[in-house]
Amino acid sequence: MNHKDSKGGRKVKKIIVWLLAAAAAGSLAACAGQEGGAQQNAAAEAKGKAEADDGESVSIWCWDETFNIPAAEAAADIYREKAPDFQVEITNLSFDDIVTRLTTAAAGGQEDTFPDIMLMSDTNIKKFVTLYPEYFADLTESGIDFSQFADYKVEAGTVNGRVYGVPFDNGASIAVYRTDLLEKAGLTVExxxxxxxxxxxxxxxxxxxxxxxxMLITADNNQLINCMLQSSGYWYFEEDGTLNLKNNEGLRAVFETYKKLMDTGILQIRADMESYYSSFFDGSAVGMMNACWIMNTLKKDESLSGKWAIANMPRFSDIEGASNSGNTGGSSWIVMNTENKELAIDYLNHTFAGSPELYNELLKEIxxxxTYLPAKDQPNYQESQPFYGGQPVFKMILEYSDTVPRVNYGIYTAEAADAVKTALTEYRTGAADLDAALEQAEQNVSFLMQ
Known part of the structure; x- marks a missing residue:
C-alpha cells in the first residue's frame, strides 16, 4: 500500500499517529519498575541471532513468559522431530511494545527489523493488515487447513477474504457458578x-x-458486553466494515438485557478488577460470565475445588443466528513477509495448525x-476435572467455541467499545434513553473514523 497516494491517506496517517501515541503510553506504563528490561530484550535478541547461524531458525515477537512464550517453545520441541536443528528466537515484548516496533519500522521503511512471526490480539489483526498489507504473509493457500479451527477465530484473522492469522488461544465465553450456592436455591448447573x-x-x-x-458479577469494562454481543451474531461493525451502533439489533438487545439484569439484582458491577476477582473467592456472588481464560484465576483458591461448574451463556431468542456462545480476548500467530516466511509457515503448520498433541501438552502445562478442534479428542481434554465437580470442562469449551458466531472486528473496535461502554452506563442509569445513547455513541465513533 502506498500510504501517501492511497484513498483515505489522511485517515491512515491519523491512525498511525494514534497507534504510535497509544503504544508509547502503554509502553511507558509497562516499563515502570522494570529497570534493565530494554537491555535484557536487546541481549536476548542478540543471543537469538547468534544461535540462528547454527541452524534453521525463526524469530518470534510475543508476550507472557507463563503462557505464550512456553507455548512457542513447546511447539519448537515438536517441530524438531522434523528438523532436529530448528530453533526459535523469542523476543519477550508486551503487545504495546509490538505495536510500537511495528508502526515505527513501517513508518521508517525498516521492515528488515521485523520478526518472522508475531503474536497479535485478534481484535487488532484487521487493523494492522489493512494499514500495512505488504508486510503480512497471506496464509490462505499456505497449506494450513483452517477448517480445523473454530470458525470465529479464522474470521478474526481474515481480511478481504484472505487469511492472515493462525488461531491460538481460546476466548470463548462460559458461565461459571458456585454449585454450593446454587444448591441453596434448589438449582443445579445443568x-x-x-x-x-x-x-x-x-x-x-x-x-x-x-x-x-x-447471580452474576462483572467488572466495569467491556468483557461481558463483548461476550453478549458476539453471541448475538453482531458486532460494532457490519461485514463491510461500516459502523453500526444505532440500528444494531444485537447491541440493542444487549443493552436491554443488561439493564434488566441490573434492575432485577441478578447482575452487579464491581468497580475494578481487584474487587471483581475477590468476589470469586469470598462468596459474595453466585457466578460470572466471561471468557474461558478466567478459569486460571479461579484455580488460585484450591479450597473451592469441587464447588465450581460451568455452563454456556444464554442466547437472544429473537435474533436469528444468535448462539449460546460468545467470545472476548484471544490472539493469533501472524507470519511476516520476511525471507524466512516459508520456514515460519511450516513451523506453524506442523504445530499450532497440525498437532493435537501440542495442545494436549499445553493444556496440562499452562x-x-x-481453538484447534481436533484437540478435543486428546486425553487431557477428555478428562473430567475434579475442580469443576467432575465436568470435562475443556472438551465442553472447545464445543462452545465451535458455535461462536463469526463477526467483523473492524479496525476501530477499541474506539467503538469505549463509546458503547459510556452509552450503556447512560442508558442503564436513566441518563439517556436507548435511541439517544446509541446515537451519541455512533456520532462519537464516526468522528474518530473520519
Missing part, C-alpha cells in the same frame, strides 16, 4: 445450560431472593485452551 435470556432471568431471580447474592 438447569442453567442452553437457555434463552428470558428463561435465564426467570431461573436466576429466585436465586437472588433465596441467597441474597447477585492451561491453554485451544
Amino acid at each position: 438447569e442453567l445450560a442452553d437457555l434463552t435470556w428470558d428463561e435465564y432471568i426467570e431461573k436466576a431471580a429466585p436465586v437472588v431472593e433465596k441467597t441474597g447474592l447477585p 492451561s491453554a485452551v485451544a
Whole structure:
C-alpha cells in the first residue's frame, strides 16, 4: 500500500499517529519498575541471532513468559522431530511494545527489523493488515487447513477474504457458578445450560431472593458486553466494515438485557478488577460470565475445588443466528513477509495448525485452551476435572467455541467499545434513553473514523 497516494491517506496517517501515541503510553506504563528490561530484550535478541547461524531458525515477537512464550517453545520441541536443528528466537515484548516496533519500522521503511512471526490480539489483526498489507504473509493457500479451527477465530484473522492469522488461544465465553450456592436455591448447573435470556432471568431471580447474592458479577469494562454481543451474531461493525451502533439489533438487545439484569439484582458491577476477582473467592456472588481464560484465576483458591461448574451463556431468542456462545480476548500467530516466511509457515503448520498433541501438552502445562478442534479428542481434554465437580470442562469449551458466531472486528473496535461502554452506563442509569445513547455513541465513533 502506498500510504501517501492511497484513498483515505489522511485517515491512515491519523491512525498511525494514534497507534504510535497509544503504544508509547502503554509502553511507558509497562516499563515502570522494570529497570534493565530494554537491555535484557536487546541481549536476548542478540543471543537469538547468534544461535540462528547454527541452524534453521525463526524469530518470534510475543508476550507472557507463563503462557505464550512456553507455548512457542513447546511447539519448537515438536517441530524438531522434523528438523532436529530448528530453533526459535523469542523476543519477550508486551503487545504495546509490538505495536510500537511495528508502526515505527513501517513508518521508517525498516521492515528488515521485523520478526518472522508475531503474536497479535485478534481484535487488532484487521487493523494492522489493512494499514500495512505488504508486510503480512497471506496464509490462505499456505497449506494450513483452517477448517480445523473454530470458525470465529479464522474470521478474526481474515481480511478481504484472505487469511492472515493462525488461531491460538481460546476466548470463548462460559458461565461459571458456585454449585454450593446454587444448591441453596434448589438449582443445579445443568438447569442453567442452553437457555434463552428470558428463561435465564426467570431461573436466576429466585436465586437472588433465596441467597441474597447477585447471580452474576462483572467488572466495569467491556468483557461481558463483548461476550453478549458476539453471541448475538453482531458486532460494532457490519461485514463491510461500516459502523453500526444505532440500528444494531444485537447491541440493542444487549443493552436491554443488561439493564434488566441490573434492575432485577441478578447482575452487579464491581468497580475494578481487584474487587471483581475477590468476589470469586469470598462468596459474595453466585457466578460470572466471561471468557474461558478466567478459569486460571479461579484455580488460585484450591479450597473451592469441587464447588465450581460451568455452563454456556444464554442466547437472544429473537435474533436469528444468535448462539449460546460468545467470545472476548484471544490472539493469533501472524507470519511476516520476511525471507524466512516459508520456514515460519511450516513451523506453524506442523504445530499450532497440525498437532493435537501440542495442545494436549499445553493444556496440562499452562492451561491453554485451544481453538484447534481436533484437540478435543486428546486425553487431557477428555478428562473430567475434579475442580469443576467432575465436568470435562475443556472438551465442553472447545464445543462452545465451535458455535461462536463469526463477526467483523473492524479496525476501530477499541474506539467503538469505549463509546458503547459510556452509552450503556447512560442508558442503564436513566441518563439517556436507548435511541439517544446509541446515537451519541455512533456520532462519537464516526468522528474518530473520519
